[in-house]
Amino acid sequence: MPGMIASDKVEVLAQVDVLVIGAGSAGCCAAISSAQQGANTMIVDRYGFAGGTSTAVLDTFYGFFTPGETPRKVVGGIPDQVVDALAKHDAMFLRPNTYGAGTGVTYNPDVLKWVWDRLLISNGVKLLLHTLLIDVEMDTAGRIIGVVVATRQGLRRIKAKRFIDASGDAELCHLAQILCEKAGEIDPAQTLTTTFRMVNVDFEKFNAAGGKQMLSQKMAAVDLEKHPLPRRKGSFHAMPIPGCAATVAVRVADVDPMDSEQLTDAEVQGRQQAFVFEKFVRECVPGYEKACIGGLSVHIGVRESRRVYGEYRLTRDDCMTARTFEDTVLVCGAPIEDHRQGKDGQDETAWAYVPDGQVYHVPYRTLIAKDRDELWVVGRCFSATHDAHASCRSMGQTMSMGQAAGMAAAMSLDQACGARDVSVTGLQDQLRTLGAVLQMPDKPADISANGWGANR
Ligand SMILES: Cc1cc2nc3c(=O)[nH]c(=O)nc-3n(C[C@H](O)[C@H](O)[C@H](O)COP(=O)(O)OP(=O)(O)OC[C@H]3O[C@@H](n4cnc5c(N)ncnc54)[C@H](O)[C@@H]3O)c2cc1C
Numbered sequence: 001m002p003g004m005i006a007s008d009k010v011e012v013l014a015q016v017d018v019l020v021i022g023a024g025s026a027g028c029c030a031a032i033s034s035a036q037q038g039a040n041t042m043i044v045d046r047y048g049f050a051g052g053t054s055t056a057v058l059d060t061f062y063g064f065f066t067p068g069e070t071p072r073k074v075v076g077g078i079p080d081q082v083v084d085a086l087a088k089h090d091a092m093f094l095r096p097n098t099y100g101a102g103t104g105v106t107y108n109p110d111v112l113k114w115v116w117d118r119l120l121i122s123n124g125v126k127l128l129l130h131t132l133l134i135d136v137e138m139d140t141a142g143r144i145i146g147v148v149v150a151t152r153q154g155l156r157r158i159k160a161k162r163f164i165d166a167s168g169d170a171e172l173c174h175l176a177q178i179l180c181e182k183a184g185e186i187d188p189a190q191t192l193t194t195t196f197r198m199v200n201v202d203f204e205k206f207n208a209a210g211g212k213q214m215l216s217q218k219m220a221a222v223d224l225e226k227h228p229l230p231r232r233k234g235s236f237h238a239m240p241i242p243g244c245a246a247t248v249a250v251r252v253a254d255v256d257p258m259d260s261e262q263l264t265d266a267e268v269q270g271r272q273q274a275f276v277f278e279k280f281v282r283e284c285v286p287g288y289e290k291a292c293i294g295g296l297s298v299h300i301g302v303r304e305s306r307r308v309y310g311e312y313r314l315t316r317d318d319c320m321t322a323r324t325f326e327d328t329v330l331v332c333g334a335p336i337e338d339h340r341q342g343k344d345g346q347d348e349t350a351w352a353y354v355p356d357g358q359v360y361h362v363p364y365r366t367l368i369a370k371d372r373d374e375l376w377v378v379g380r381c382f383s384a385t386h387d388a389h390a391s392c393r394s395m396g397q398t399m400s401m402g403q404a405a406g407m408a409a410a411m412s413l414d415q416a417c418g419a420r421d422v423s424v425t426g427l428q429d430q431l432r433t434l435g436a437v438l439q440m441p442d443k444p445a446d447i448s449a450n451g452w453g454a455n456r
Pocket of ligand 1: 023026047053054133169194248303378
């Protein structure tokens with residue numbers, strides 16, 4: 001029930017123009033964008049650092065570049081400012097790839113935590129960490145007018161004129177009883193992954209022994225009695241930290257991430273799998289003999305949980321036909337990458353590509369919760385079907401959603417209108433001025449490892 005806790009007895013901590021719930025890649029870009037437009041903006045997160053999945057779990061932004069023989073850079077604006085700051089600190093490189101999810105921007109996630117801090121604070125965003133959203137306050141017309149958060153000082157209320165749900169799990173929408181699709185409700189939910197970093201890897205030896213291809217062969221031929229790998233695939237890739245490899249290999253299936261007991265089991269299973277992989281690479285893979293796990297993800301990575309039903313739902317057909325929309329606020333060329341468990345328990349990731357060399361448009365309406373004027377939804381919980389989400393979930397796109405919604409929220413205050421009545425052409429003009437990409441560029445991108453600067 002919304003308002004179970006919200007009451008006049010709870011002290012008001014702050015009153016702001018725009019409140020962003022969740023400081024993941026989408027939320028941070030939303031807050032920065034809103035503040036850049038002059039709105040008094042606050043962002044809250046339950047953790048002690050910003051970045052969400054980008055810093056707690058991962059190390060590579062996908063979605064900046066289209067896959068294929070002549071990649072194009074299709075993300076810009078605030079996401080570029082993020083990568084520029086990483087580049088300035090020598091904490092990123094491009095990881096060229098023709099297919100897969102395309103070329104990645106691989107970074108040091110701890111430097112990224114600091115980059116998020118600085119970008120938020122220097123743009124005037126009020127950052128409040130260790131703050132958990134637990135309730136919503138609504139007026140008699142059903143409009144959200146505030147939230148209740150659990151802070152270090154106890155329960156507090158935060159009042160705002162506009163709200164952006166960037167919680168990944170659509171927590172604010174769920175509390176406000178706004179309709180969401182739960183992962184697994186219609187299509188099988190994507191699997192979960194605990195990532196881990198191996199330190200003291202001898203990459204020279206690894207590459208001399210055949211590198212990535214050799215690793216795939218070793219995995220395919222593994223003695224499962226000795227090394228019960230949960231799957232015989234996975235990415236072990238170098239990071240901008242000497243001797244350090246990041247992995248996306250663990251796979252935990254059939255979990256409801258909104259159920260604490262199931263999520264606890266998944267965390268335990270994920271860690272256990274990580275150490276099975278560690279033993280395997282140390283014993284079987286040249287270059288990893290003296291390596292060990294030097295860090296596990298802060299928590300298991302959840303690919304999908306809840307997605308809101310918005311003013312428009314992006315569909316598989318939209319992605320696969322490279323559909324265009326008049327109210328586009330970002331574009332995407334990433335394939336559908338649906339991590340599933342196969343029949344024999346083995347990996348069965350399903351890939352489907354956007355027509356070669358093309359992108360689809362993502363309409364502004366996918367970022368507005370249905371029939372709401374005060375609420376935008378960005379990132380992992382935006383309005384899309386399972387398949388469309390499996391394409392449009394890369395961080396190049398979640399950051400682009402954030403910058404569009406943050407800008408729209410601030411504009412709605414300037415224009416004294418609701419989310420649905422913001423001038424879309426005005427929004428698109430402002431986004432282009434910021435550097436956002438709203439259509440396929442003509443110029444091919446430079447995807448060489450040090451090519452970032454050439455694309456700016
Ligand atoms: C295992 C895995 C591998 C992936 N691989 C890649 C990859 O290599 N490259 C890529 O580009 N994309 C990848 N993705 C997808 C991408 O990482 C996500 O779609 C994206 O990071 C989601 O960003 P977000 O900001 O929407 O959500 P999140 O990053 O999940 O951020 C949500 C934030 O909200 C906060 N929050 C949640 N609830 C509350 C609450 N009640 N109160 C306060 N704060 C709250 C959380 O703490 C978190 O910081 C992967 C995803 C997973 C899970």
